[in-house]
Amino acid sequence: MLSVNANANGMTMKNFLYAICTAVVWGLVIACSSDQMADVNPNGQTGVGGSMARFAIVGNALYCVLPDKLQVYDISTPTEPVAKSSVKLSVGLETIFPYKDNLFIGANDGMYIFDNQQPATPLLLSRFTHVQSCDPVVVQGNFAYVTLRGGVSCRRFMSMSSLDVVDISDLKSPRLIHSQPMESPYGLGVDGTKLFVCEGNNGLKIFDISKPEQPVLRETIKDVKSFDVIPLNKTLLVTGDGGFFQYSYQKEGKLELLSKISIEP
Numbered sequence: 001m002l003s004v005n006a007n008a009n010g011m012t013m014k015n016f017l018y019a020i021c022t023a024v025v026w027g028l029v030i031a032c033s034s035d036q037m038a039d040v041n042p043n044g045q046t047g048v049g050g051s052m053a054r055f056a057i058v059g060n061a062l063y064c065v066l067p068d069k070l071q072v073y074d075i076s077t078p079t080e081p082v083a084k085s086s087v088k089l090s091v092g093l094e095t096i097f098p099y100k101d102n103l104f105i106g107a108n109d110g111m112y113i114f115d116n117q118q119p120a121t122p123l124l125l126s127r128f129t130h131v132q133s134c135d136p137v138v139v140q141g142n143f144a145y146v147t148l149r150g151g152v153s154c155r156r157f158m159s160m161s162s163l164d165v166v167d168i169s170d171l172k173s174p175r176l177i178h179s180q181p182m183e184s185p186y187g188l189g190v191d192g193t194k195l196f197v198c199e200g201n202n203g204l205k206i207f208d209i210s211k212p213e214q215p216v217l218r219e220t221i222k223d224v225k226s227f228d229v230i231p232l233n234k235t236l237l238v239t240g241d242g243g244f245f246q247y248s249y250q251k252e253g254k255l256e257l258l259s260k261i262s263i264e265p
Contacts, residue, residue, distance in 0.1 A: 050228040050239075051106075051136035051187040056098045061119035065096045065105060072120060084120045099139040102171065106137045111146060113171050128166055128174040136228075140190045142169040143212045147185035147197060161185055163197060165213055177213050187228030189236075194249065196236060198226035204238060206255070219254060 055064045062073040062081060069088045073081040092108030103122055105112040110129040114122040130148065137146045144166040163185060165178035182205075186198040195207040195215050204226040207215035225241030236247040236255060243262045247255040 050230050051097060051138045051189060052095050052228045053097070054095065056096050056103075058098050058103075058116060059119050063096055063098075063103065063122075065093045067093060069093070070096075070103075070105060070114070070122065072122065074120060085122075087114075087122065087124060089124075095136045097137055097139060102139075104137050104139055104144060106135045106146070108135070111135065111137050111144065111166065111174070113168065113174065115171070126172045126174060128176070130164070130176070136187050138188050138190045139168065140209075141212060142167060144168050144174070145188055145190060145195060145215075147182065147188055149182075149185050163188075163207075163215065165215065167213070178215075180215070186226070189229040189231045191231035194231070196229045196231060198229055198238070198240075200227060201225050201241070204229070204240075221255060 055062065057063075057075070060074060060076045061084075062075045064071040064073070066086075068090065069086045070093070071086045072084045074084045075081045089105070089112060090107060090109055093105060093112075094108065095106035097104045097106070098116065101115065101117045102125075103114040103116050105114070110127055112127050113125045115125050116122050128144075130146075135146050135148050137144050139145075146164045146166060148160075148162045148164060150161045161182045161184060162179050163182050164176055166174050167177045168174045182197065182199065183202040184200045186200055188195065188197045190196070190209070193208060193210045195209045197205045197207065199205055203220050203222040204224055205217060206219040206221075208218045209215050224238060224245055226238050226245075227241075228239045230237040231249070234248065234250040235258070236245075236249055238245040238247065243260050245260050246258040248258050249255050
């Protein structure tokens with residue numbers, strides 16, 4: 001999981017909120033590479049999260065994805081969070097992606113879409129179901145991009161992996177409009193006409209989504225084992241095997257490696 005601070009001033013609150021989420025969700029067993037969020041901004045989302053993030057902050061609301069429900073906390077006073085509401089869902093919830101006035105929850109059995117105009121009480125609008133899978137999701141415009149990874153515990157009986165495109169122009173009736181085979185997809189990120197998909201040991205793939213409904217593979221970076229990614233101000237932040245990578249994608253063509261921070265296993 002990967003997330004990025006908007007500025008360094010959010011570090012104290014970030015650590016505090018992270019401790020809350022991990023204690024509630026996993027009993028303090030989530031890996032130390034988990035999500036990090038930024039200072040509260042009453043006008044909207046306050047951090048830039050990776051597609052595999054398990055919690056997010058929007059305004060004064062903190063959302064934690066638990067194994068079987070979405071838990072909402074009021075963090076108007078960051079040091080004294082208050083549990084406000086929870087929405088019971090199916091077992092196997094995995095990821096959360098805030099976009100505009102909505103929350104998109106990735107789960108083993110599909111994608112849940114919430115209306116988030118009232119942050120303390122998100123309203124479930126619909127569920128897009130598919131074959132049981134591991135499925136982070138990102139959203140841009142009227143389209144959601146979902147990766148389904150086969151051959152793992154959350155998809156025991158299927159070996160196929162894919163990148164799916166879902167039309168969400170009608171949030172109450174999402175529909176699959178495109179699917180294409182992948183090798184071993186994990187996290188993904190989207191920015192403008194670029195879609196970045198992490199493929200674990202198979203590298204990082206960059207798709208052209210000039211036609212949002214039909215991604216076209218343009219480049220594969222084989223020398224990085226990638227697991228999650230955040231496009232941020234024309235800089236691509238990537239977590240991979242052995243480190244944290246920064247790439248520039250301001251220019252057309254191949255990505256330019258800016259830096260690498262090695263992380264010991």
